[in-house]
Amino acid sequence: MKIEEYLETLPENLLSGEDVQLPEKSFREIFKFVDLGENDIFYHLGCGDEKGIEIAINEFKVKKAVGIDNNSEKIQKAKENLNAKNLQGQFICSDVEDSDISEASIILFWFTDEEVINNMMMKFEHLKPETKIITIWGPLPDCLPDKVSFPYIINQTPFKKAENMQEQLLSIFGVKCIDFVTAWEFAERYTKSIGTPEIQNDRFLTIIQTLMIWINAKKLGVACGEEIPESIQTYIKLMKMNFDIDFGHLLNE
Structure with a gap:
């Protein structure tokens, strides 16, 4: 799905x-x-x-x-x-x-x-x-x-x-462009900040947030490089194979 x-x-x-x-x-x-x-x-x-x-x-x-x-x-x-x-x-x-x-x-x-x-x-x-x-x-x-x-x-x-969404996004992340490492770091911060110590699915939530951060950055033209990072491709495949959750179509919009 x-x-x-x-x-x-x-x-x-x-x-x-x-x-x-x-x-x-x-x-x-x-x-x-x-x-x-x-x-x-x-x-x-x-x-x-x-x-x-x-x-x-x-x-x-x-x-x-x-x-x-x-x-x-x-x-x-x-x-x-x-x-x-x-x-x-x-x-x-x-x-x-x-x-x-x-x-x-x-x-x-x-x-x-x-x-x-x-x-x-x-x-x-x-x-x-x-x-x-x-x-x-x-x-x-x-x-x-x-x-x-x-x-x-x-x-x-x-x-x-903000003059545009790109300016707003980069002001939040404090970088010139968003790569996988940046997306993961900020997704993990979010998960840990709002989660409770007993949370069991924090890595699952972090992966979802990471993919959404990077894909949104790609759509707005502020992702680092033109190619899809190998780590992003790997997690998209894992989410599809293990959980039947599809992110791939978002890359084609």
Whole structure:
């Protein structure tokens, strides 16, 4: 089956990120990267549980922390868990697109739905200057990142616009072109950053991410060289033979 067909076999909530919770180590890495501190008002959009808010309050001593999610059961549970620990955070049950985020100084925003992202961009554009928005894996659309520690990316208002996708892609990876080694390194960083210690299929996920990074780079004309690297060819064959997942057609589009 084509890789797109394989992704469609996965649970919808997994693809949307609805049931994907960042491990605590990832929150700490993100908060250190963005220099979260006592003068900040932190918003976690699509918070799910209370962990990010708890760590922001308890360990990084933020002035205020707000979690927003449209799942009422998760919000209620998050409130109960935080109250049980005597921590003063705020949770709001709402679609992020309808929420007032104007007071935020730092926002964690990890969404894959293009419609949500595009709608939020209009809200982000009106935030006060120097508001930091942290994304995971990709920057905000058409924007050059202000700071990168892949897979964590910061865009700060007012946004810097990229001239094209090539400029944006290379600004993330910090290289002049993308080869197999670069694609593998960054795919592995992503898998390790969002994965839990007990994850069993991290190499499988890394291979998929590596192939997608390199193939996208090839399409955008920023892959190193004209030929398909032997390592890329080998992994494409392995995915086809062992898992019946086909990437080959993407190279011909």
